[in-house]
Amino acid sequence: QVQLVESGGGLAQPGGSLRLSCAASGFFFAEYGMSWARQAPGKEREFVAAISNGGRSTYYQDSVKGRFTISRDNAKRTLYLQMNALKPEDTALYSCVKHTKSGFGSRWYAAEYDYRGQGTQVTVSS
Numbered sequence: 001q002v003q004l005v006e007s008g009g010g011l012a013q014p015g016g017s018l019r020l021s022c023a024a025s026g027f028f029f030a031e032y033g034m035s036w037a038r039q040a041p042g043k044e045r046e047f048v049a050a051i052s053n054g055g056r057s058t059y060y061q062d063s064v065k066g067r068f069t070i071s072r073d074n075a076k077r078t079l080y081l082q083m084n085a086l087k088p089e090d091t092a093l094y095s096c097v098k099h100t101k102s103g104f105g106s107r108w109y110a111a112e113y114d115y116r117g118q119g120t121q122v123t124v125s126s
Contacts, residue, residue, distance in 0.1 A: 006020060013086075013125070020080065031102060034097065039119075040091060091125070100114050
Protein backbone atom coordinates (compact mmCIF):
# COMPACT_ATOMS: atom_id res chain seq x y z
CA GLN A 1 0.00 0.00 0.00
CA VAL A 2 1.02 3.62 -0.41
CA GLN A 3 3.11 4.97 2.44
CA LEU A 4 4.47 8.47 2.91
CA VAL A 5 6.70 8.89 5.96
CA GLU A 6 7.96 12.33 6.87
CA SER A 7 10.96 13.14 9.03
CA GLY A 8 13.23 16.06 9.89
CA GLY A 9 10.88 18.27 11.82
CA GLY A 10 11.71 19.78 15.17
CA LEU A 11 12.38 23.02 16.99
CA ALA A 12 14.24 25.79 15.20
CA GLN A 13 15.03 29.36 16.11
CA PRO A 14 13.80 32.23 13.94
CA GLY A 15 16.21 32.58 11.06
CA GLY A 16 17.25 28.95 11.35
CA SER A 17 16.95 26.05 8.93
CA LEU A 18 15.41 22.59 8.78
CA ARG A 19 15.31 19.95 6.06
CA LEU A 20 12.27 17.75 5.82
CA SER A 21 12.28 14.38 4.07
CA CYS A 22 9.46 12.15 2.89
CA ALA A 23 10.14 8.49 2.15
CA ALA A 24 7.63 7.10 -0.33
CA SER A 25 6.69 3.49 -1.03
CA GLY A 26 3.89 1.46 -2.56
CA PHE A 27 3.65 3.34 -5.87
CA PHE A 28 5.81 4.38 -8.81
CA PHE A 29 7.25 7.53 -7.21
CA ALA A 30 8.81 8.92 -10.40
CA GLU A 31 5.43 9.03 -12.12
CA TYR A 32 3.64 11.48 -9.84
CA GLY A 33 3.74 15.11 -8.82
CA MET A 34 4.37 15.64 -5.13
CA SER A 35 3.94 18.50 -2.71
CA TRP A 36 4.30 19.66 0.88
CA ALA A 37 1.32 20.96 2.79
CA ARG A 38 1.17 22.41 6.29
CA GLN A 39 -1.48 23.02 8.88
CA ALA A 40 -1.12 25.30 11.87
CA PRO A 41 -3.40 25.02 14.90
CA GLY A 42 -6.75 26.63 14.19
CA LYS A 43 -5.95 27.19 10.52
CA GLU A 44 -6.81 25.40 7.31
CA ARG A 45 -4.28 23.19 5.58
CA GLU A 46 -2.31 25.00 2.88
CA PHE A 47 0.04 23.80 0.19
CA VAL A 48 3.46 25.43 0.44
CA ALA A 49 5.39 23.85 -2.43
CA ALA A 50 4.96 21.36 -5.26
CA ILE A 51 7.21 19.61 -7.76
CA SER A 52 6.49 17.78 -11.00
CA ASN A 53 7.33 14.12 -11.40
CA GLY A 54 10.73 14.71 -13.00
CA GLY A 55 11.58 17.69 -10.80
CA ARG A 56 11.71 20.11 -13.71
CA SER A 57 8.88 22.33 -12.47
CA THR A 58 8.46 23.68 -8.97
CA TYR A 59 5.82 25.88 -7.39
CA TYR A 60 5.78 27.88 -4.16
CA GLN A 61 3.33 29.74 -2.01
CA ASP A 62 4.24 33.42 -1.95
CA SER A 63 4.99 33.38 1.78
CA VAL A 64 7.81 30.84 1.36
CA LYS A 65 9.32 31.90 -1.98
CA GLY A 66 13.03 32.50 -1.66
CA ARG A 67 13.19 30.68 1.67
CA PHE A 68 11.97 27.13 0.95
CA THR A 69 13.20 24.75 -1.74
CA ILE A 70 11.39 21.60 -2.78
CA SER A 71 13.31 18.79 -4.45
CA ARG A 72 13.10 15.07 -5.07
CA ASP A 73 15.37 12.10 -5.66
CA ASN A 74 13.43 9.59 -7.73
CA ALA A 75 16.12 6.93 -7.38
CA LYS A 76 15.74 7.12 -3.59
CA ARG A 77 11.95 7.63 -3.75
CA THR A 78 12.34 10.63 -1.46
CA LEU A 79 10.86 14.13 -1.42
CA TYR A 80 12.62 16.99 0.37
CA LEU A 81 11.81 20.46 1.66
CA GLN A 82 14.74 22.68 2.59
CA MET A 83 13.49 25.46 4.83
CA ASN A 84 15.73 28.46 5.48
CA ALA A 85 15.17 31.79 7.22
CA LEU A 86 12.41 30.22 9.26
CA LYS A 87 9.78 32.44 10.86
CA PRO A 88 7.45 31.78 13.79
CA GLU A 89 4.55 31.77 11.34
CA ASP A 90 6.08 28.71 9.65
CA THR A 91 5.16 26.69 12.75
CA ALA A 92 2.85 23.88 11.61
CA LEU A 93 2.47 20.18 10.96
CA TYR A 94 4.08 19.53 7.56
CA SER A 95 2.78 16.68 5.41
CA CYS A 96 3.98 15.05 2.23
CA VAL A 97 1.31 14.74 -0.46
CA LYS A 98 1.04 12.45 -3.49
CA HIS A 99 -0.93 13.90 -6.38
CA THR A 100 -2.84 11.98 -9.05
CA LYS A 101 -0.99 13.41 -12.05
CA SER A 102 2.61 13.94 -13.06
CA GLY A 103 2.48 17.73 -13.28
CA PHE A 104 0.61 20.81 -12.21
CA GLY A 105 -1.29 23.64 -13.85
CA SER A 106 -1.49 27.27 -12.81
CA ARG A 107 -3.68 26.37 -9.83
CA TRP A 108 -1.10 23.95 -8.50
CA TYR A 109 -2.30 24.49 -4.92
CA ALA A 110 -5.68 23.00 -5.85
CA ALA A 111 -4.36 19.94 -7.67
CA GLU A 112 -6.10 16.65 -6.94
CA TYR A 113 -4.31 14.34 -4.55
CA ASP A 114 -4.98 10.88 -3.20
CA TYR A 115 -2.53 10.31 -0.32
CA ARG A 116 -1.07 12.39 2.46
CA GLY A 117 1.43 11.40 5.15
CA GLN A 118 0.96 11.71 8.90
CA GLY A 119 3.22 14.73 9.04
CA THR A 120 6.20 16.05 10.98
CA GLN A 121 5.93 18.97 13.39
CA VAL A 122 7.94 22.12 12.76
CA THR A 123 8.11 24.67 15.56
CA VAL A 124 9.89 27.98 15.12
CA SER A 125 10.46 29.77 18.38
CA SER A 126 13.18 31.53 20.34
